[in-house]
Amino acid sequence: MHRIVFLGPPGAGKGTQAAEVARRLGIPHLSTGELLRSAAAEQSPLGVEADGYIRAGHLVPDPLVLRVLGERLERPDARGGFLLDGFPRTVAQAEALGRVTALDRVVAFEIPEAMLLERLTQRRHCPNCRRIYNLATSPPRVAGRCDDDQSPLEQRSDDRPSAVRTRLKVYLEQTAPLVAYYRDLGLLVTVDATGTPSEVRARIEASLSRA
Ligand code: AMP
Numbered sequence: 282m283h284r285i286v287f288l289g290p291p292g293a294g295k296g297t298q299a300a301e302v303a304r305r306l307g308i309p310h311l312s313t314g315e316l317l318r319s320a321a322a323e324q325s326p327l328g329v330e331a332d333g334y335i336r337a338g339h340l341v342p343d344p345l346v347l348r349v350l351g352e353r354l355e356r357p358d359a360r361g362g363f364l365l366d367g368f369p370r371t372v373a374q375a376e377a378l379g380r381v382t383a384l385d386r387v388v389a390f391e392i393p394e395a396m397l398l399e400r401l402t403q404r405r406h407c408p409n410c411r412r413i414y415n416l417a418t419s420p421p422r423v424a425g426r427c428d429d430d431q432s433p434l435e436q437r438s439d440d441r442p443s444a445v446r447t448r449l450k451v452y453l454e455q456t457a458p459l460v461a462y463y464r465d466l467g468l469l470v471t472v473d474a475t476g477t478p479s480e481v482r483a484r485i486e487a488s489l490s491r492a
Contacts, residue, residue, distance in 0.1 A: 283385060285362075285385060285388065286364075286387040287366045287388050287390065288389045288390065288456070288459055289390025289391075290397055291448045291452060292396070292400040292445075294390060294392075294400070296312060298481055298482055298485055299312065299364050301478075302364060302482065308359075308361065308363055311365050312366040313346055313366075316350065317341055317346070327345055327349065335438070336438045338439050338445065338446070338447030338451065339447065340370060343371075343374060347377055350368055354381065369459060370452075370455060375459055375463075386489060388488060389463075389469055389471045391472065394449070398442075398445060402442065402445070403415045403416045404436070404440055405421075405435065405436055406435060407430065407432050408435050410429050472485050
């Protein structure tokens with residue numbers, strides 16, 4: 282079964298890769314960031330609470346994240362496998378996940394820190410279909426419009442420089458220890474996340490097929 286986690290700093294390309302790899306494997310792509318952003322857009326009580334943390338670049342408290350993820354994991358399409366993107370982000374979350382499901386692979390994205398800031402500030406997304414663009418390396422055909430549905434592209438509130446700095450710090454302090462955690466469990470594969478999306482995808486697929 283494919284029960285996969287993508288682990289890596291913000292801006293490493295997890296979301297871009299997860300969408301495509303999950304589609305090709307026929308498993309759902311579960312992004313806690315996306316789930317929380319949709320809850321925020323719908324103005325549900327949980328979403329409104331999460332939104333302040335997201336905008337500041339802080340982690341959303343575990344009870345909220347575990348609730349949205351737990352509900353999503355229980356849906357029937359996740360029974361045959363899933364690709365988790367952005368969860369777990371702390372050892373406590375990894376332990377909580379370990380209590381509800383086994384994992385088959387954890388793919389750690391490796392990328393020089395200097396490239397992250399560049400990727401995050403150039404990132405735009407389509408609020409309608411969620412497609413992700415990079416203004417420098419994979420821009421839309423028509424400036425400011427999604428190639429697929431022509432919606433105006435948006436920048437995430439937490440991709441602005443002050444929140445980006447906080448997110449990178451939070452990653453190093455709270456999430457990076459998961460690399461050793463999953464290596465010790467024998468689940469980790471590392472992937473060079475520099476290069477074009479298709480180069481990175483080929484490396485990920487090779488590392489999953491060796492598994
Ligand atoms: P992402 O889309 O994965 O970059 O997540 C965007 C933001 O959502 C993060 O900066 C956090 O504020 C929040 N978030 C997403 N996943 C988690 C998580 N596993 N734990 C805590 N906060 C999260």
